[in-house]
Amino acid sequence: MNFLGDDKSAFNRRALFTGTTALGSGLMLAGLNSATAAAQTRSDSRGAGEIASLPRVKQELMQPPFAPKHEQVAVGGPKVVEIRLVIEEKIMVLDDDEAEIWALTFNGSVPGPLIVVHEGDYVELTLVNPASNAMEHNIDFHAATGAMGGGALTLVSPGEECVLRFKAIKPGVFVYHCAPEGVMIPYHVVHGMNGAIMVLPRNGLTDKDGKAIRYDRIYYVGEQDYYLAKDEDGEYLKYDSAGEDFADALEVMATLTPSHIVFNGAVGALTGENALTAKVGETVIVIHSQANRDTRPHLIGGHGDHVWSTGSFADAPQTGLETWFIAGGAAGAATYTFRQPGLYAYVNHNLIEALLKGAAAHFMVEGTWDDDLMLQVRKPSPIRS
Ligand code: CU
Numbered sequence: 001m002n003f004l005g006d007d008k009s010a011f012n013r014r015a016l017f018t019g020t021t022a023l024g025s026g027l028m029l030a031g032l033n034s035a036t037a038a039a040q041t042r043s044d045s046r047g048a049g050e051i052a053s054l055p056r057v058k059q060e061l062m063q064p065p066f067a068p069k070h071e072q073v074a075v076g077g078p079k080v081v082e083i084r085l086v087i088e089e090k091i092m093v094l095d096d097d098e099a100e101i102w103a104l105t106f107n108g109s110v111p112g113p114l115i116v117v118h119e120g121d122y123v124e125l126t127l128v129n130p131a132s133n134a135m136e137h138n139i140d141f142h143a144a145t146g147a148m149g150g151g152a153l154t155l156v157s158p159g160e161e162c163v164l165r166f167k168a169i170k171p172g173v174f175v176y177h178c179a180p181e182g183v184m185i186p187y188h189v190v191h192g193m194n195g196a197i198m199v200l201p202r203n204g205l206t207d208k209d210g211k212a213i214r215y216d217r218i219y220y221v222g223e224q225d226y227y228l229a230k231d232e233d234g235e236y237l238k239y240d241s242a243g244e245d246f247a248d249a250l251e252v253m254a255t256l257t258p259s260h261i262v263f264n265g266a267v268g269a270l271t272g273e274n275a276l277t278a279k280v281g282e283t284v285i286v287i288h289s290q291a292n293r294d295t296r297p298h299l300i301g302g303h304g305d306h307v308w309s310t311g312s313f314a315d316a317p318q319t320g321l322e323t324w325f326i327a328g329g330a331a332g333a334a335t336y337t338f339r340q341p342g343l344y345a346y347v348n349h350n351l352i353e354a355l356l357k358g359a360a361a362h363f364m365v366e367g368t369w370d371d372d373l374m375l376q377v378r379k380p381s382p383i384r385s
Pocket of ligand 1: 104136137138178179188193
């Protein structure tokens with residue numbers, strides 16, 4: 001399937017985004033030849049033999065909003081963390097009106113699973129594109145260094161797989177996403193093909209004074225903008241296979257007006273019965289990613305106690321925030337210790353995006369109410385003269 005055809009501008013965009021020629025031949029080899037000299041100038045750089053002798057662990061990935069089991073403070077030295085992502089092209093229903101999309105996913109979920117490692121660990125990813133898929137895919141890790149974040153080394157056709165290893169040198173939370181070529185990059189991203197990785201400092205999270213910050217629960221919220229096309233009657237169009245909506249979707253994408261902005265794949269994925277849970281006194285960390293578009297998380301009835309709005313754990317967290325900003329193409333993290341029981345809404349505080357487009361989640365918190373923090377002094381009743 002060739003969506004780009006022979007269009008000249010599409011070809012130029014492809015060259016711009018993938019650098020296929022340079023990476024595929026001469027420059028790549030030149031880079032390898034100079035690798036030894038460069039390694040000598042970096043004391044933390046390991047040779048192949050040293051990396052081969054590091055402990056290896058397989059990380060069992062979880063479907064968001066859940067995170068894989070992990071230590072907050074690293075135990076022992078650097079490891080090679082093995083990850084397996086299988087690309088699945090599938091129909092997903094997005095709302096109660098049965099709007100649907102042929103989603104492009106990592107491991108079948110939007111967003112893809114949260115990966116958790118420590119700074120200095122190696123991520124060794126096996127990326128699988130089953131033969132039943134229709135399209136080429138790859139992965140660009142914002143946490144990685146070089147080769148388009150790995151995108152230039154991971155392009156797999158249906159029926160292929162590849163293995164990429166990168167060293168996690170920057171502590172923080174980072175987006176990963178599919179980035180095949182040209183306009184296919186935003187097309188795949190707004191069809192769900194993105195997720196996040198958390199690279200914890202080896203000693204765990206700290207505040208501005210270096211004091212430890214620990215969490216009791218972790219949730220991963222991936223915010224997704226979709227651009228569904230409608231027919232003349234205003235009904236969302238349906239398609240028979242992945243990629244068939246390409247021309248229609250591109251037209252809607254060019255308006256920069258999403259039809260849906262949702263948390264974890266669909267309207268209501270994290271509300272009502274699917275609410276996130278916590279107990280009074282527990283500290284929760286929420287990882288929030290948006291691979292394409294700016295957002296502004298806000299916990300209605302609570303705060304961000306410690307917030308890494310840019311996602312960098314090398315920087316001190318901001319404290320006591322009402323709303324925080326996460327730039328498109330980034331992930332951020334926020335902790336909150338719940339002080340009251342009941343229902344909280346965690347929203348994108350462009351409230352139109354939260355309530356008309358779907359970008360909202362719920363927290364249901366158990367515990368004992370604290371009258372000191374809030375009390376309904378008088379219930380709604382007729383106005384007294
Ligand atoms: Cu893709």
